[in-house]
Amino acid sequence: xxxxxxxxxxxxxxxxxIPVAAGFVILFAGGRWPxxxxxxxxxxxxxxxxxxxxxxxxxxxxxxxxxxxxxxxWIPAFHIDYALGIDGISLPLVLLTSLIGLxxxxxxxxxxxxxxxxxFAAFLIMExxxxxxxxxxxAMLFYVxxxxxxxxxxxxxxxxxxxxxxxxxxxxxLYTFLGSVLMLVALLYLYRQAGDxxxxxxxxxxxxxxxxxxxxxxxxxxxxxxxxxxxxVHTWLPDAHVEAPTGGSVVLAAIMLKMGxxxxxxxxxPIVPLASHELAGMMIALSLVAIVYIGLVALVQEDMKKLIxxxxxxxxxxxxxxxxxxxxxxxxxxxxxxxSHGFVSAALFLCVGVLYDRLHSRQIRDYxxxxxxxxxxxxxxxxxxMANSGLPGTSGFVGEFMVILGSFKVNIWYSALAATTxxxxxxxxxxxxxxxxxxxxxxATIDSLQDVSGRETAFLTLLAAAVLLLGVWPQPLLHxxxxxxxxxxxxxxVALAGTP
Numbered sequence: 293x294x295x296x297x298x299x300x301x302x303x304x305x306x307x308x309x310i311p312v313a314a315g316f317v318i319l320f321a322g323g324r325w326p327x328x329x330x331x332x333x334x335x336x337x338x339x340x341x342x343x344x345x346x347x348x349x350x351x352x353x354x355x356x357x358x359x360x361x362x363x364x365x366w367i368p369a370f371h372i373d374y375a376l377g378i379d380g381i382s383l384p385l386v387l388l389t390s391l392i393g394l395x396x397x398x399x400x401x402x403x404x405x406x407x408x409x410x411x412f413a414a415f416l417i418m419e420x421x422x423x424x425x426x427x428x429x430x431a432m433l434f435y436v437x438x439x440x441x442x443x444x445x446x447x448x449x450x451x452x453x454x455x456x457x458x459x460x461x462x463x464x465x466l467y468t469f470l471g472s473v474l475m476l477v478a479l480l481y482l483y484r485q486a487g488d489x490x491x492x493x494x495x496x497x498x499x500x501x502x503x504x505x506x507x508x509x510x511x512x513x514x515x516x517x518x519x520x521x522x523x524x525v526h527t528w529l530p531d532a533h534v535e536a537p538t539g540g541s542v543v544l545a546a547i548m549l550k551m552g553x554x555x556x557x558x559x560x561x562p563i564v565p566l567a568s569h570e571l572a573g574m575m576i577a578l579s580l581v582a583i584v585y586i587g588l589v590a591l592v593q594e595d596m597k598k599l600i601x602x603x604x605x606x607x608x609x610x611x612x613x614x615x616x617x618x619x620x621x622x623x624x625x626x627x628x629x630x631x632s633h634g635f636v637s638a639a640l641f642l643c644v645g646v647l648y649d650r651l652h653s654r655q656i657r658d659y660x661x662x663x664x665x666x667x668x669x670x671x672x673x674x675x676x677x678m679a680n681s682g683l684p685g686t687s688g689f690v691g692e693f694m695v696i697l698g699s700f701k702v703n704i705w706y707s708a709l710a711a712t713t714x715x716x717x718x719x720x721x722x723x724x725x726x727x728x729x730x731x732x733x734x735x736a737t738i739d740s741l742q743d744v745s746g747r748e749t750a751f752l753t754l755l756a757a758a759v760l761l762l763g764v765w766p767q768p769l770l771h772x773x774x775x776x777x778x779x780x781x782x783x784x785x786v787a788l789a790g791t792p
Contacts, residue, residue, distance in 0.1 A: 304423075307343050307386065311337065314336025323409070333412035337393050348383065351378075356775045356780075360377060373490070380772045381780070383772060384772065389422050397415065403645070418444035426554060434492070435475070439472055445464070464528050478511035505567035509567035512564075519549065520605075522608075523605070529601050529605060533598065538644070541644075553608070562780060569618070579616070580613065582605055582606055582608065584713075591723070596647075596654045596655075607688075617701075622699065628770070640676050647728070651738075651741075662741065663729045665739065672752045689763060692710075692713065
């Protein structure tokens, strides 16, 4: 076996288990050699990111087949396999996860003062488990990764969070865990229908009746909608964001929300296509409520993190709507929006973290005139604010514009309502930016601010480059995912509406 062939076989296992192993090594080293904790965290996250780069360069475009597969028996008595693989839908999410994992380690380098080893270990272990969610080809393995990654996030919010962290943590855990229980029931039913197989590809060919599909779809919906989160099961997210440390908010917004929409693409559409079409109107209606109503809710927020949290719910409405339009513009736009939102939301929460590290306040009223003392920071945050508003030339424009075009092909009123986000998004984002960044310095605390450090400039510049690159040149991402998205939409049952 050549080196490249061995890498192809082991690549996904490496990017899953190296950060997990690094996390446990950090836990072991923390009590004995605390000086090694941060270098080990940087080494683990950097190694994971570098190992994901060949997945992009060696990925075969133009095919919907699963690549870099690694399939081995895990629990033979129940036909459960350790089965991994990626296609054009999961590859961008794996890369996004590894990049955000690296940025979170850099961002927390000097900001974390207590339980440093446990902090970095939790993030690295969670990074590996989240990558596992996007790579799993066995439904039970998927479920194990899906549930296991809740534990590190539970600890991150509960230990390093704000004053109401216990309430936010329990609410987060109950919402996500209870929704997942119904998904497990649906998977067990599908396991019996598939002849005792949890292999996801085997579940795609089951001759399920329409009533059975409806019930399975609803079970999946509760689990995935909570994770997105969709209206009206979104209330846990603002509380979790407000109480979470900066790194926790970044991972929540950039990665964990995408797991719900990934679940719709990997499970709901291909396994229960008739139910997906039957209930598409409901899904689009819920998405439009999130886009319009939650955008208005964001307008009245006085806490910066809560405003960005509601903004995330509104922007993720584009993703769910694009998926259930059942056309290529909508589905590809949803995928682009998932990646773009990962960049932009992570950047905005990191910007809030930069300010919070200096003044220990997230209240908008405590700021004003920041540009006078932090011009570099103000310029970078301006770019992210523009991207969040959907400015052409930034990544925030591409996905939303594609979804709006896709919705226009289905119903002009869908596109008209969705387009209101161009107004509400600009309103709450620019209002936030104006009150925090512009104006004269009127508070002594603002007068003492120092501009971004080299470390802060590094991770914000990295995200700024990603936002601009995807905004002006989305073709490489579209090329990678096109075959997989087209294959999904062309599947019997899914293609009832046709794909342009």
